[in-house]
Amino acid sequence: MSMVTYIVRRLLWLLFVVFGVMTLVFFISRVIPADPVAAMLGGHAPADLVEEMRAKWGLDKPVIEQYLAYVWQLLHGDFGVSMASGRHVLQDLVEYFPATLELATVGALISVVGGIVLGVVSAVRRGKLADHVARVAALTGISMPVFWLALLMMLLFYFILGWLPGGGRLPYYMDPPTRITGMILIDSLIARRLDMFTIALKHFVMPALTLSFFGVAAISRVTRASMLDVLGEDYVRTARSKGLVENRVVLRHALKNAMLPVVTIAGIVYGRLLEGGVIVETIFAWPGLGRYATNAFLALDFPAVVGSTMVIALFYSLMNLVVDILYAFLDPRVRYD
Amino acid sequence: MTRRAHSTSVARDTWRAVKGNPLSLVGLGIILALALTAILAPYVAPHDPYETNPLAKLGRPTSIHPLGTDQIGRDVLSRLLYGARISIRIAVQVAVISGTVGTLIGVLCGFIGGKVDSLLMRITDIFMSFPQLILAMAFAAALGPSLQNVVLAVSMTEWTYFARLARSSALALRGQAHVDAARAMGASKTRILLCHVLPLTLSPLIVQLSLEMGGIIRTAASLGFLGLGAQPPTPEWGVMVTAGRNYLPASWWVSTFPGLAIFLTVLGFNLLGDGVRDILDPRLRRK
Numbered sequence: 001m002s003m004v005t006y007i008v009r010r011l012l013w014l015l016f017v018v019f020g021v022m023t024l025v026f027f028i029s030r031v032i033p034a035d036p037v038a039a040m041l042g043g044h045a046p047a048d049l050v051e052e053m054r055a056k057w058g059l060d061k062p063v064i065e066q067y068l069a070y071v072w073q074l075l076h077g078d079f080g081v082s083m084a085s086g087r088h089v090l091q092d093l094v095e096y097f098p099a100t101l102e103l104a105t106v107g108a109l110i111s112v113v114g115g116i117v118l119g120v121v122s123a124v125r126r127g128k129l130a131d132h133v134a135r136v137a138a139l140t141g142i143s144m145p146v147f148w149l150a151l152l153m154m155l156l157f158y159f160i161l162g163w164l165p166g167g168g169r170l171p172y173y174m175d176p177p178t179r180i181t182g183m184i185l186i187d188s189l190i191a192r193r194l195d196m197f198t199i200a201l202k203h204f205v206m207p208a209l210t211l212s213f214f215g216v217a218a219i220s221r222v223t224r225a226s227m228l229d230v231l232g233e234d235y236v237r238t239a240r241s242k243g244l245v246e247n248r249v250v251l252r253h254a255l256k257n258a259m260l261p262v263v264t265i266a267g268i269v270y271g272r273l274l275e276g277g278v279i280v281e282t283i284f285a286w287p288g289l290g291r292y293a294t295n296a297f298l299a300l301d302f303p304a305v306v307g308s309t310m311v312i313a314l315f316y317s318l319m320n321l322v323v324d325i326l327y328a329f330l331d332p333r334v335r336y337d
Numbered sequence: 338m339t340r341r342a343h344s345t346s347v348a349r350d351t352w353r354a355v356k357g358n359p360l361s362l363v364g365l366g367i368i369l370a371l372a373l374t375a376i377l378a379p380y381v382a383p384h385d386p387y388e389t390n391p392l393a394k395l396g397r398p399t400s401i402h403p404l405g406t407d408q409i410g411r412d413v414l415s416r417l418l419y420g421a422r423i424s425i426r427i428a429v430q431v432a433v434i435s436g437t438v439g440t441l442i443g444v445l446c447g448f449i450g451g452k453v454d455s456l457l458m459r460i461t462d463i464f465m466s467f468p469q470l471i472l473a474m475a476f477a478a479a480l481g482p483s484l485q486n487v488v489l490a491v492s493m494t495e496w497t498y499f500a501r502l503a504r505s506s507a508l509a510l511r512g513q514a515h516v517d518a519a520r521a522m523g524a525s526k527t528r529i530l531l532c533h534v535l536p537l538t539l540s541p542l543i544v545q546l547s548l549e550m551g552g553i554i555r556t557a558a559s560l561g562f563l564g565l566g567a568q569p570p571t572p573e574w575g576v577m578v579t580a581g582r583n584y585l586p587a588s589w590w591v592s593t594f595p596g597l598a599i600f601l602t603v604l605g606f607n608l609l610g611d612g613v614r615d616i617l618d619p620r621l622r623r624k
Contacts, residue, residue, distance in 0.1 A: 017466045145578075145599045300479075
């Protein structure tokens with residue numbers, strides 16, 4: 001099968017998955033007894049008001065009818081109106097997604113660079129002190145609950161040392177740059193506001209580090225294992241026996257070939273960053289999709305719940321697709337079928 | 338191989354893997370300590386975990402309250418000890434529900450094959466193409482936040498891992514000689530499934546379970562932290578962390594200690610899992 005056919009087939013599958021996730025979440029949120037109108041109006045609202053609200057949001061109709069109406073809406077590019085904010089869900093998603101994407105990307109960069117460096121050092125120094133320290137650090141990283149780590153960071157760097165800002169993307173007294181991409185680092189560069197860029201970067205440090213903790217740990221573990229496999233191969237011995245400098249052997253011959261499993265885990269990590277993002281955004285008051293989704297879940301804001309889960313599913317599946325395509329570039333032996 | 342011989346060999350493999358790995362022993366120690374804490378909580382907790390004391394709000398750690406008191410004067414240590422019961426309860430219940438459901442579905446798929454198999458596997462694909470915590474949040478929100486619903490919500494995201502693993506074991510077993518022999522002797526499909534296939538799929542599943550435990554506890558605590566899980570005044574660790582958030586930095590102990598408890602528990606399971614994981618890897622097993 002050619003690459004193009006493969007990508008087209010995977011994209012179709014991706015649509016199916018997103019549609020499946022939408023259906024799953026839709027039915028769960030409709031079938032199960034939690035009542036969004038009660039959540040919105042409180043327990044003591046008059047009965048006629050409750051009825052009126054139910055009719056307004058179409059909740060009085062049979063579930064199947066609600067579902068078909070929603071699918072029809074979606075096919076017309078309409079994600080519905082948020083019950084909490086009264087705005088179009090699509091409008092909300094477009095507003096909040098770039099902040100999450102930006103944070104997740106910075107987090108992923110730290111994870112990949114940190115994870116690979118730690119993993120390579122660990123493998124090359126196998127059994128030595130550096131290896132033990134790196135392995136314990138990695139296990140700590142994958143065991144650390146994100147919300148606890150975020151609070152500890154906040155306690156140390158904001159409350160005690162006062163080195164970093166405690167939340168948000170910019171200080172309250174600073175007007176954000178003209179919105180072009182919705183990503184504050186890029187927008188401030190476009191507006192040629194280096195001062196704002198530096199300040200925004202400072203706001204990134206804690207959320208991005210918190211977010212990447214798991215990623216660094218997961219990637220370093222896989223890199224270490226994969227490097228150890230590769231370092232035992234014949235061609236590495238050949239490279240050494242040719243008299244190549246050890247650094248060159250490690251970086252050019254071993255690392256490149258050890259990358260395949262690392263790419264897989266990096267894709268998973270990027271997806272997991274979205275998950276961690278939910279918590280990190282809540283704690284650091286980051287105006288992103290994660291915080292939006294959490295508030296939607298808490299308020300049982302159905303259109304927002306379904307909309308945000310769909311975007312997350314789409315992003316997650318796209319990442320998996322990118323990973324699979326990257327394989328072909330890294331390993332010419334990989335065939336798509 | 339008889340069933341008993343098989344299960345003892347799994348136990349022996351597991352013990353050997355753990356024994357040879359000092360970090361796994363540490364993990365085992367942490368988990369045993371946690372289990373002991375959960376069992377003994379009512380006897381060793383210095384105070385009632387629900388008893389409030391307006392005069393001792395946000396008290397620093399002292400000899401009476403070794404880990405301080407929270408925003409309504411409850412003893413943090415006692416709540417922490419009782420919290421161990423909740424964490425273990427959640428982990429065990431999720432493991433039993435998702436393990437049973439997932440294994441049954443997986444074994445059935447692998448054994449029957451055909452359309453049922455491909456449909457169910459596509460469903461697991463959909464579940465797995467989604468970040469677990471967010472799926473659990475969706476389930477928990479829809480079910481309504483409560484301790485029992487956390488168990489349901491996490492189980493609904495967890496079963497797919499067991500289904501996949503059980504399916505692949507069942508597929509491998511389907512063509513084996515002892516299954517053919519049972520069939521030739523006229524055993525019914527149900528009997529073959531229950532007596533000749535299911536028992537042999539269990540050992541990798543048990544190992545998988547130990548690998549999933551840490552994640553289950555962390556997901557449940559995250560739901561509690563976000564307000565979508567256990568609700569106050571339940572002494573669940575995630576809920577306790579969230580309650581203390583507003584009292585940082587002055588009363589750091591309110592959320593720091595429960596967070597530490599979650600971390601140590603997850604670390605314990607991950608350390609143990611690191612040793613046990615090798616059993617699943619046939620390359621390592623042969624060595």
